[in-house]
Every structure is written in C-alpha cells, then in structure tokens.
Amino acid sequence: MKLNEKQQNLLRMLPGTDHVLEYAKTEPFFEEIPRSLLVRSVRSVVEDFRTAILNGDQDMTEESLSYHRVVEKVKGHVRNAMAPNLRRVVNAAGVVVHTNLGRSLLSADAIENLQTIAGRYSNLEFDLDMGKRGSRYNCVEDILCEISGAEAGMVVNNNAGAVLLCLETIARGKKVIVSRGELVEIGGSFRIPDVMAKSGAVLKEVGTTNRTHLRDYEMAIDEDTGLLLKVHTSNYSVVGFTANITLKELVTLGAKHRVPVMEDLGSGTFIDFSKYGMIKEPTVQEAAATGADIVTFSGDKLLGGPQAGIILGKKDAVAEIRQNPMNRALRIDKLTLAALESTLRLYRDPEKAVEAIPTLRMLTCSFRSVEKKAEQLRDMLKDLNDSRLSMELLNLPSRVGGGALPLHELPSRCVGVRVEGISVNAVERAMRGNTPPVIGRIEEDFFIMDPRTIETDEIPIIRAAFDNMLKHRHQI
Ligand SMILES: *Cc1c(COP(=O)(O)O)cnc(C)c1O
Numbered sequence: 275m276k277l278n279e280k281q282q283n284l285l286r287m288l289p290g291t292d293h294v295l296e297y298a299k300t301e302p303f304f305e306e307i308p309r310s311l312l313v314r315s316v317r318s319v320v321e322d323f324r325t326a327i328l329n330g331d332q333d334m335t336e337e338s339l340s341y342h343r344v345v346e347k348v349k350g351h352v353r354n355a356m357a358p359n360l361r362r363v364v365n366a367a368g369v370v371v372h373t374n375l376g377r378s379l380l381s382a383d384a385i386e387n388l389q390t391i392a393g394r395y396s397n398l399e400f401d402l403d404m405g406k407r408g409s410r411y412n413c414v415e416d417i418l419c420e421i422s423g424a425e426a427g428m429v430v431n432n433n434a435g436a437v438l439l440c441l442e443t444i445a446r447g448k449k450v451i452v453s454r455g456e457l458v459e460i461g462g463s464f465r466i467p468d469v470m471a472k473s474g475a476v477l478k479e480v481g482t483t484n485r486t487h488l489r490d491y492e493m494a495i496d497e498d499t500g501l502l503l504k505v506h507t508s509n510y511s512v513v514g515f516t517a518n519i520t521l522k523e524l525v526t527l528g529a530k531h532r533v534p535v536m537e538d539l540g541s542g543t544f545i546d547f548s549k550y551g552m553i554k555e556p557t558v559q560e561a562a563a564t565g566a567d568i569v570t571f572s573g574d575k576l577l578g579g580p581q582a583g584i585i586l587g588k589k590d591a592v593a594e595i596r597q598n599p600m601n602r603a604l605r606i607d608k609l610t611l612a613a614l615e616s617t618l619r620l621y622r623d624p625e626k627a628v629e630a631i632p633t634l635r636m637l638t639c640s641f642r643s644v645e646k647k648a649e650q651l652r653d654m655l656k657d658l659n660d661s662r663l664s665m666e667l668l669n670l671p672s673r674v675g676g677g678a679l680p681l682h683e684l685p686s687r688c689v690g691v692r693v694e695g696i697s698v699n700a701v702e703r704a705m706r707g708n709t710p711p712v713i714g715r716i717e718e719d720f721f722i723m724d725p726r727t728i729e730t731d732e733i734p735i736i737r738a739a740f741d742n743m744l745k746h747r748h749q750i
Pocket of ligand 1 (some may be wrong): 437460508539573583
C-alpha cells in the first residue's frame with residue numbers, strides 16, 4: 275500500500291505504547307487499574323489509531339493524536355473492559371417477553387427474596403422442623419399445588435429441560451404419540467422431534483398439519499405406546515380449516531387405554547388473559563384440572579418469573595420424575611428458586627399479581643397509559659430544544675414475544691424520531707451504543723420507541739442518550 279505524505283506524517287506522530295503508558299501514570303484515573311489491563315488497552319487503542327491512519331480515515335489529524343486524546347480513548351477502553359459484559363439495557367422495542375433482552379423482569383418481592391437468599395445461608399435442603407436433610411423442591415411445591423390445583427409439582431432449570439426429563443422418565447424406549455400440527459420448533463433449536471430422540475422415546479406422528487382427530491390418536495395406540503403428548507403451538511397458529519382435540523379429550527382417551535398423558539404448555543399462565551381483552555390462552559389451572567399426568571411450562575415467559583421449567587401433575591408421575599438421575603443435571607439453582615417462590619406467591623391474588631409482576635403489568639397496560647408515557651417521552655425530547663430532532667406519535671402494535679400469543683397485537687402508541695443530518699441507522703447504532711444501551715426498532719425512516727416496555731424512570735436515560743448523540747454528532 276502506498277501511503278501519502280499526510281499518512282506518513284501521522285504515523286510518525288502516533289505515540290508509542292511505552293510513551294502513552296508513561297503519560298498515563300500521571301493520571302489519577304489509572305491508579306486502581308490493573309497494569310495488565312492498562313497495557314492491553316493502550317496497545318489496542320494505539321493499534322486502532324494506526325489502522326485508521328492506514329485506512330486514510332479523514333478524522334485522523336495531528337490534533338487527534340495528542341497524548342491527551344489518546345489517553346482519553348484509553349480511558350474509554352478501560353471503562354468498557356471494567357464493566358460487566360452482561361449489562362442492563364432499555365427495552366424500547368415493545369416486545370414484552372423479549373427473549374434476546376432477558377425475557378421477564380422480576381417483581382420487587384422476587385428481587386428482595388433473591389437478594390436475601392443470595393447473601394445468606396438458607397434452608398435450601400434442610401428441614402427446619404425435623405432438623406435434618408430436606409428437599410429443595412419443598413419450598414415451591416405447596417404454592418404450586420395451591421394455585422394450580424395439581425396434586426404434585428417440581429421445578430428444573432428450564433422448560434426445555436422439563437420436557438426432556440419427563441419424556442426420558444415416562445417414555446424412554448416407548449412410542450410417544452404427537453399430532454403433526456404440534457411438532458413445534460421454538461427458538462434456540464428446541465424441536466420436539468429432536469428432543470424426543472434425545473430422550474430415547476420414539477416419535478409417532480399422527481394426523482395432519484391442520485387437522486388431527488381423536489381417532490388418529492386412538493388408532494396409533496398399541497402395546498409399545500408410552501405417552502400421549504400435546505404440545506402448545508406457542509409461537510405459531512394454524513388457522514383456517516383446522517381441527518384439534520382438547521387436552522381433556524386426550525386425558526379421557528389415555529385413561530381408556532391406560533396410557534399417560536402430558537402437555538407441554540410452553541408459556542404457561544395462571545392468568546386468564548381474555549379478561550384483559552387479549553386472546554384466550556389455556557391456563558395452567560385448566561390444564562391441571564383435566565387430570566393430565568404431566569403439564570410443563572416456563573417460569574420466565576407469561577409467568578413473569580425467573581428462568582425455570584415447572585412440572586405439575588399426578589403424584590406418582592412427579593415422584594418418578596424426581597427420582598430420575600437426569601434431574602440432578604437439570605437442577606434448579608437456589609437464586610432461581612428464591613425468585614420463583616416469591617413470584618408464585620403473588621398469584622394467590624391474581625389482581626395483585628397483574629400489578630406486581632412487570633411482565634403482566636406491561637401486557638395489561640392500557641392504551642391510555644402507554645400514550646401518556648409516549649407523550650412524556652416526546653416532551654422530554656422536545657425539551658432538548660434541538661431543531662434537528664423531530665418526533666411523531668404513531669399507532670403501532672407491541673408484541674407479547676417469548677413465543678407466546680403469536681397472533682396477538684397489543685395496540686400501542688409509539689414515539690418515532692427522525693434526526694436531520696443523521697441516518698436512521700446511525701441513530702439506532704448510537705442508541706445501542708449508549709450507556710445503558712437503548713434498544714428500539716427501525717420502521718421506514720423512523721427510529722421507533724414503544725413506551726410499553728419502557729419504565730418511567732428510563733425516560734430521562736433516553737433523553738440523555740439523544741442529548742449525547744446530538745453533541746457528539748461527528749463521532750457517529
Ligand atoms: C418456550 C417453549 C419451550 C422451552 O421453554 P424454555 O423455558 O425456554 O426452556 C418448550 N416448549 C414450548 C412449546 C415452548 O413454547
């Protein structure tokens with residue numbers, strides 16, 4: 275590569291690593307910084323400058339290569355490296371159970387209990403009445419049975435684990451009958467046929483994609499059949515000319531042929547969403563009331579708790595699952611258990627649960643209160659008094675997310691922002707690069723923020739992010 279005179283000159287001016295390190299010694303900022311990290315950061319920054327010069331980056335000037343400027347960059351680098359990689363973000367995307375952004379937020383009660391249990395010893399596996407070893411599931415089994423009406427219950431790491439564990443326990447080496455309309459793939463490569471294969475059970479598909487009848491199941495039952503399985507098609511919907519049997523019908527069929535019945539509910543909710551003007555999702559209570567041997571669902575989808583896989587059902591079936599050595603590999607951790615127990619307790623009073631559990635609060639939030647927040651956000655941005663900014667309020671739907679209620683659109687009022695002289699892609703990037711990152715979406719030439727998933731105390735954060743972007747326009 276042929277370098278021009280300006281580039282050669284800049285390369286000569288570029289401070290060496292040792293000199294920058296010497297200079298940095300005089301800065302109090304670096305006193306507490308581990309030497310190895312400092313050296314790594316200085317090398318990386320100097321290398322970035324060199325690359326920019328070689329690429330003919332127009333921002334590279336003599337001025338930008340001063341010790342002071344280089345050390346400022348190193349500080350930024352060090353700050354980044356000291357901060358955790360897993361960090362909070364502002365979810366302005368309007369997807370409530372956003373799998374990429376952490377799915378569910380915990381209620382204040384759950385956070386408080388989690389904090390106590392995290393920093394103190396607990397009776398995790400200690401029976402305080404008997405003064406001897408106890409079971410880690412005891413603390414949630416009672417409340418699970420109380421709010422669901424199931425005979426017995428236990429919890430594992432996540433619902434994928436729950437499904438695998440149940441299949442392995444009940445149906446290894448046997449046939450499992452599933453409708454062709456329910457051979458679900460959810461995100462992260464969890465596919466019913468694959469999980470089935472891993473569990474050692476043999477998949478027996480029946481019916482068709484759009485229509486499966488009771489007789490399809492009945493005709494497939496033979497002496498090798500170990501389980502009748504229903505899978506909630508959480509993230510898609512078969513509409514039009516369809517037929518599907520209910521869990522209740524399947525339970526009756528199972529009883530007739532002495533074959534156990536299980537349903538993977540996917541999301542699983544204790545709340546009847548149709549009461550809030552949303553599409554009806556089968557509730558956990560309804561599933562348990564059918565008398566199904568096993569029902570499984572997630573802790574962090576519509577339930578609004580921590581990541582967990584909840585297994586409910588008949589005493590014998592749950593006891594058998596608990597004995598499975600695989601259970602140990604899928605064991606739920608105590609922090610999860612603490613958060614889950616507190617979340618479940620809130621469901622004793624469903625109206626309180628809807629207020630206290632962020633996922634439910636956001637889902638059931640009225641259009642008017644979302645609109646109010648949108649107006650607040652717009653006004654805060656107006657306050658920046660920058661003529662380049664223009665805001666519009668737009669009626670765009672929020673989504674439930676988490677592979678739940680795929681057809682359901684929650685009417686919402688969003689703030690669309692355009693910035694003169696900055697492309698919408700650059701705005702999106704700048705917001706994503708903020709501390710904390712603000713995650714919105716792009717529609718046409720608008721940067722869209724949906725207030726449904728934004729807490730009121732996050733509005734000033736967004737304002738500061740825009741302020742910062744407008745001030746540092748040249749770095750975008
Ligand atoms: C989400 C989902 C799972 C997996 O649950 P995780 O808690 O994410 O492991 C399994 N089955 C169905 C139908 C689902 O929707």
